Amino acid sequence: MSDAATGGGRNGVLLPFLWKLAKLVLQVALTFLGLLVVTFLIGRVVPVDPVLAVIGDRAPQSVYDRVYVELGLDRPIYEQFWIYLQKVLTGDFGQSFLTKRDIVDDIRRVFPATLELATVAILIGTLVGIPVGVLAAVRQGKFTDQVVRVLGLIGYSAPIFWLGLLGLLVFYARLQWVAGPGRIDISYEYAITPKTGLLLLDSAMQGQWDAFRNVFSHIILPASLLGYFSMAYISRMTRSFMLNELAQEYVITARVKGVPEWRIIWVHALRNAAVPLVTVVALSYASLLEGSVLTETVFAWPGLGQYLTNSLQNADMNAVLGGTLVIGVIFVGLNLLSDLLYNLLDPRVRRQT
């Protein structure tokens, strides 16, 4: 607070900015707290007895009572929440009943796989989606626009797990263009020493080009599939932002001045459309986490999504709630990031603060 005060004395812009930042931080903190309340409450309504999950159903009553107290189940609910809060904030989500390891370790182990898949997917989605959206805006109402619209509609309507299965059937089983489920063939699995956990990066850094090719052949199908879904969204938004920009007066001015049309589209207009697009890309990156649950199941991809579904099917509630919370936190984080980027990039928003 004293920081803000001195900052305000020196520079009239800083104080409102810090005030806004403080409000944002408070808002995010409240959202995190809300996430915790939701996962905590979900954990309470589960029909699975948490004590039995720990000790099994053959243990004597005395053991049951002891574990009951150890788990804090005899205390009032707000006290239980307080304990839960402290544990989660120190990174303790409890133990997985399935893998017998700390859930934080489990998540740390599976997360790079999801991150790698989502990153390749968003690269595909952005690199294809933006040009396609621009094209659709330029040819508004023409054939190209219709094709883009239909492609987008298919992306909005097809179940991702079904397209994944069809993809495996066609490109893996029939045409044999790509490798099958999983991240890497077993024969290459120990050729790479894991450093970052991102296999493409690891194999490239170690010069293992055979392994790199293998990893690439595994990732390309699920990543294109996820990328297609984010492309559907990104191209639709690009189209509407570009239509908005192309109707502005500076575009007319540029035309009158004789600026070539490609320059008006790809440099002048796209640059202005890029600001809201950053938000769109960040949001689709976040929603890839959601798509990954089903995609990872179909492609046997050992990531967070598969971990979550495995835990679900085995009623491993600690792991489910831990995974849900982590995904929620990443989601909120990416939303926040896109907000901040928007503030940073758009001079109009910046001036208002």
Add this chain to the structure above:
Amino acid sequence: MTTTRREWLLTDRPASRRQARLGQSYRTWLTFRSNWLAMVGLGIVLALILIAIFADAIAPYNPVLGGDLRTERFLPPFTGNHYFGTDDLARDIFSRIIYGSRLTLMVVVLVAVIATPIGLLVGTTSGYFGGWVDTILMRVTDIFLAFPRLILALAFVAALGPGIENAIIAIAITSWPPYARLARAETLTIRDTDYINAARLQGASHTRILWGHITPLCLSSVIIRVTLDMAGIILTAAGLGFLGLGAQPPQPEWGAMIAAGRRFLIDQWWVATMPGIAIFVVSLGFNLLGDGLRDVLDPKARK
């Protein structure tokens, strides 16, 4: 002088309130009808409803009981009366898809019936009263929006136990926040208008203003949003079914059917493919219908 029904509807001097209202609906319908993609969507949705109602008459076989396990398993499409082939338990896939339309329709309708009033209630209350009521309600809404929908639905189903009823509840719980946001935004633009003030001056209660004057005005935009969301609801329900958390076997739910056919994908591709086509066509229909409705009913978004 005789006038045709069309002229009566399109007259610019309606003689009664009813005529004016009917004329207005007719004009809306004419705009809607000129959008052929929206008409295709409407056709698909109507077909879904009819198929669900007359499933008994359309389906040639029983959806749950299979045929002869020795001779009728994995028949490819168009063998005999099995238009889409048969699955591993010798059940007719076409009949299962026909009956599955009931489950799909049930999910969509129930989610809409549960989530829309919640969203409207939260949104209009929040926007109308403002102040700390608004802050608290919107904070709660934001928390629900902070989870990806499928993930939150997964967590709820995990807690409630698998089954189609719980899947519906879970999807409804995760669906209302966008409607609340929308209803709140609409309410904010309405609440200080003259006619609301007039109603207030006449002594109308808050409840009466909220339900009698504000909610009806929020309805059209919320309904468009719900229609647009229906494809997403179908996909989420199918996803839950695919993961084994929605409808349980032997119910002919399309997502669960894909999951069951997954094991035979390489050799008996039709078992997993056919239900997927059904999901795709129905959610495409809802998407087209929603787009068309938005163009007609929401002139602000038309541009």
